[in-house]
Amino acid sequence: MIDIRFGPQVCGELSAAAGREWLVTDGLGGYATGTVAGLRTRRYHGLLVVPGRTPASRKVGLVSLDPAVTLPSGRQVRLGAHEWSSGVVDPRGFELLERFDLTDGVPRWRWRIGDVVIEREIAMTYGRSCVAVVHRLVSGGPVRLDLAAACTWRDAHGERRADGPAPRLEPAAGGAIVDGAFRLAGPDWTPEGQWWLGVRHRVEATRGLSPDEDLWYAGRFSGALDTPGATVTVLAWADDLAEEPPPATAVVEATRRRNRAVVAAAKPDDAVSATLALAADAFVVRTATGPDVVAGYPWFGAWSRDTMISYEGLFLCTNRADEGRELLRAYAGTLSAGMLANTADTGRVEHNTVDATLWFLHAVSRHVTVTGDTDLGDELLPALHGVVEAHVAGTRYGIGVDPADGLLTQGGPPDVALTWMDARVYGVPVTPRTGKPVEVNALWINGLAGLAELTELAGRDATALWDLHGRATGAFRERFPAPAGWLHDVVDAPAPAYPLGGAPHHDDDLLRPNQLLAWSLPYAPLEPDEVTLRRLTEALFTPLGPRSLAPDSPGFTGRHRGGPAERDSAYHQGTVWPWLTGPLLDAYRKAGLPTADLLVGLEGHLVEDGLGSVSETADGAAPHAATGCPFQAWSVAELLRARRARR
Template identity: 30%
Template structure:
């Protein structure tokens, strides 16, 4: 029995099946995604969605979908599914689905009378090519397949509509055609492993509707162009492979290529393997193969610096992929050094100038040290660690000032400077500014970690100087942030203190080096448990604090105000659980294992096999935002690794 499997009753119930999405990536920035019944519900959905750097830095939907039609005895049975205005669905191919399962690759089995047809989909690694294999499992008479491609050729942030500019021109290629709707786009090659007939029959399908965009308060309708259809016979037991790509392929090799790609996939046969598969989907390799990145998520995220350093240990070290950690860090180190040296960036990493990025980079390297030992870590990253600490001590960062009291100060009044980065009318919704609690917890941790590293590597004078700075920071941290109610202020800017109960204080407990005493750490953790903990991570604001808004729904402005005002974030839950294990060790194992159940439920509920960007802060804790979020997957994987370590401790 497959771990991710849905029977006919689920697939034919659109209330259920349209909520379940499926994501495939090629580790080069392109992706393919839709719902499990192949009905696109987002403008970001598409069968082939690729970057077109010649146009912009967005992804672009080239091939929106491919409708297959089974023909027998002159009767046609279209297996496609599209939603049109007025809540009309046409065709209604989902009613032919017998089952869906996702082991190595997503597989759908259709039954049309005596015809049993299996469809399997895979995205080729490092190539902009979607591959679909159709296998006729059973048929009692002659069967023909017809394939109708729906083309968009537009940015994921826009819509396409019927127009006279779109080119209808096409050219025949090996067992298929190539076409391009607009200048500046690459050609789309649609080819089959078997000789077929292409019938040119151009038309626009008008008023296709995307329900997710409606829910989010956006425009939600577009027209899709269909140039015609491909037709071919298929025999019982025969397989036909379709290739949709920006480059041509020798079709004689399509079947073997499909088999090879399937063989390389991680089976999604349990919770852990689903997360490993999801972790690999965030990998990004540039075309030249040199630079490696971590995408912050799908479908609209870029490679962001903070997300990279927070998610890197969980996505690599926690699953014993140290080599990929080193490759990503090599690229990121170049970017960090260019930033600190005031040089133009040669890396494609966004927001590297955010004030906490350097501090998270140190934390990420600290996790690497635990895996390989301090000596090797110092050998690999000692120069970078010293450069970062000296840069901060020298007050060279444009928005991270080290004050005489040993704390770091950032100005976040006009622009967001922390992970709580939502804006409204150009200003931060949560204007965290001044002495920010997690910045200073990270700074104390960085000083202590670098002091230990320097001491072990024989640099005693440097270690003593860092220890002295850490002690000054520790005293000021407690004096500044700890209040009489036993929790930490979120930020302090002169006489302006934010008493909101927020999860950012958990870092002062979870980090390896904490400025707090044991009793203080327990008090902070208890507050997080009482007011912030949910089955999906920590809330971004306590229900008892003013402005609590836990439901991430409605138009953009409404969602912006809810984004960090009560929604739950699994990645914060990872640090909470690390703090729990550090304070209470094995006595909290069963509690944390129960928390993991809340995440495992997500494997077959929203986007299969991965974790959404955020969740409503109130029951039933629906997943919201991006389909798959790197920091969430990373911290769950890191928690599972911590659980394993504590479970087998003697």
Template identity: 35%
Template sequence: MKLPAISFTNKELEHFDDAIQREWLITNGLGGYAASTVLGLNTRKYHGLLVAALHPPGNRTVCLAKLDEEVQVGNVVYQFGANEFQGKIFPKGHLFLKAFSVSPFPSYTYGVHSIKVKKTIFMPQEKNAVAALYKVLNGSESDVKFRIFPLLTCRHFHSVIDRWRTPLCFSQQQHGSEVKLAFDMPKAAIAIRATTGRFIENPAWVERLYYREEANRGESSTDDCYQPGYFEVIVPRKREEEFAIVTAASENSQKCTAILHTVGSTTADVKRQFKTTMATRERILAAFYASLSQVPPSDWLNWLLLSADTFIVKGAEGKISVLAGYFWFETWGRDMFISLPGLLLTTGRFEEARRMLLHFMSYCRRGLIPNYVDDKSGEAAYNTVDATLWYVNAVLQFLKYTGDFKSVQKQLWEGLKTIISYHERGTDFDIRVDSDGLLVHGPRLTWMDAEVDGKAVTPRARKAVEIQALWYNALKTMKLLARKFEEPSLAEKYEEMAQVA
């Protein structure tokens, strides 16, 4: 199955104001991701080549902000990196950028004189790791030195670093072409390795990096990154060299090293990992078209299918959930169950849908499914009236596509009955059935839940209209299930409740 591609030419990339607004994102299926702009210049604190979910799918931590490159020809150095500081951009490596493409992983192509550099970035599936595959063609008459400068950090992706006010505490070790950093706060380890060349230790800080999009949002917009040194590869005259830089992160050094080894220690290893990761994307497309043979393949649909996959994440013990959006959204119940038909059912991913429903039933407390699960703490928040009702609808949609009543009866039915029971007699946040059969709720429990100084911006207490539609739908769904599972008295009760509502 052919993967789709989007390309930008040199002329398109020359229009800085347009190009800087174009962003890419790839994910690893754990909640982690890599993201930047097509110019390779980070404009958000959420950008980074390795934003690792240290406790999948949460605790997303920026570990590798970027890789900046340079090539030395004789005594002349050409810098391919691009960083923004307040009032200026330095270096201006985007001026050497000849092409950019995503197919489906991002590739940057730089050129200066007779030297051409291609960098392709990918994330191995279900690993907190990222790899940059380099192909350097030296068409000149002399050997050249190619250097890669990693900009490292270790911060929750909502935060920024000011090394003078909130210094990072870490130790650094080097083993050949591998360097490892162990951080105290937060407790984490980052390892980075080159498959060719050598690492030259030369610690430095890149201070006051400016993130224009954060400034536009009124957020903290300056950041400091640590540069432990650089990797150097000698590329002989009239030769092409291929090599890779691999970065891994985990909550401790042993796991970090293990992840690094699974990606590979040689260029051939990393290229095999790249093919494996590409094959995973191809299988997503192939499975969809195999299940819907009447649908002709098309690029727009392929992009839609691959994009849908980025939201589906796997946590501890293989538990499936959905992130509500990138960059900063967490696992939100409402968004998850609204999107479940499009993400998992129309795409034929029925087993993952079943596991997701089962996973979130385990969160059910006093008849409520969580509003969201906090990225940092992993704690569930239950301040919602509609996430639970959308959950019941998601079960109905699951049954429409799969007809798997057996799993629902065995794994979800008792929980569903508990949900209705709690709503009937009253549960948290003043959620209860009123005398008119409608569902009563507090002021900030629908999708319009913004608050300022502890007060709801758009208070919708009592009986929001869409909540009543969802409540009625839930009761009719429960009646259907009660009949199917041969509980006629319960089916009659749910029907009576629906008629009153």
């Protein structure tokens, strides 16, 4: 894997160290995450964040363990870091860091106080909501280490304050149970019980969200570090509170072994692919219904569109086809009226996307093609034929095949956005794309061809599918090329001067990256040409991937910043999306163009934001600072898949 380590110049500079985030996961959708500096900059940062009924319904439990070292002289040095509502950062333990590294997916900090050197490592028990924190004396001593446990128990998307009830503490062996929800265990526990008022999260302030919360100082652990190699360890867990996990040092070593095995199983061809294979593992989780995919950390749960776009990278490029098979079968069970369920993150299952189902067709086709698993193709064939039949007949939100040309159209109520460009502001879609979107029809044509091949592999006649595919392909080639020299983003869209469903239509030629799928998919309707691709690259490409809108287009927004409405307004109006680098590279390869230079920025990004991972989005304007989730499934998956395709 790539070498991820920082010395005192990065660790001691708050803006640099607090802008780099680490993540360890439990395989269930829970996690521990924070910054190199140790400063919590998000409401989501914590050492024990526990999944609920869905991966997105998480609770924050153990927030931090703040170390304080008592030297032989009696002087106490605090190694934690907190920012307060006053803007003061105190303590400032990051200034004593001489190194941070992420080795085999385990974060490690190294503080130096004169001749005393102490390291901390954090890992989670795979398959349990349990975090292990190990402190080890490397040199110097003897010293005493106190660890102040700051706690809460609240929804990961919110805050908890001192004007409400304090968390309940119940004594338990080696520590306490907090709010009946999670347990702490370590050496020499001393209960305290007081509020720390006005802890500030600076990133939430920039996102226009409430930046402050109050934390409950539950108590402290204490232990002696007499000689090098001595440890002080703490465990926190939220499942089966009566059953103690393995020792913390064993959890760390088990995590290292498992992470090495995950990477080895993926058979990476270089250090970057190895790093991406381990990053991919964080998104594959086990729920009550089987394998699933977390779309992004720290706030997303499972979204079928993200899952299916990510499928090949997360499962087929990492040799997890058995888990992938189980996932595809489970998702097939969510089909309703030919549509795949979109998400249950909102608390209920929703079927409100035009493209997730088409990505599902693609994922099944790729699974069978790559693995030779025709049994799965045969098993899912009735469901896949049902998808096409429902789309031909017409299904929810006006999604259906236009009998005039065989292309897929969509256009539901005016408050619905059905494509992946689905942001809404005050209930109004920013980019509704009603009509016949270019990538939706590329996926439709690709899906018809893939299904036709699966049908023939099963020994059945696929003539009707090929006929529908041929009609749609011919219409696509006639309708989508625009006079500007690229493809229309949407054809047969309602004219702006008319309400949804009005008779006049227009073709939208705004320069967006959606058209890349018209060249990149295995059964794409068009062959790419060098002139068009270079024109798109010149207008859209940045070091972190393509912009969602060309800078000279009306409505372009170069910064994905501000409060929720501002960010959602910019989400697909110029913001960079790293996942689109995958389709761009595929199109380049089909055109016989070199691709290596397109990956330099994203590969460098692996040590810039979410360490060892790829962000969700970035500013459309230079210097293209990362935004959104620092750990995003389809960003990682598409970079991994696109690099693997070089073989």
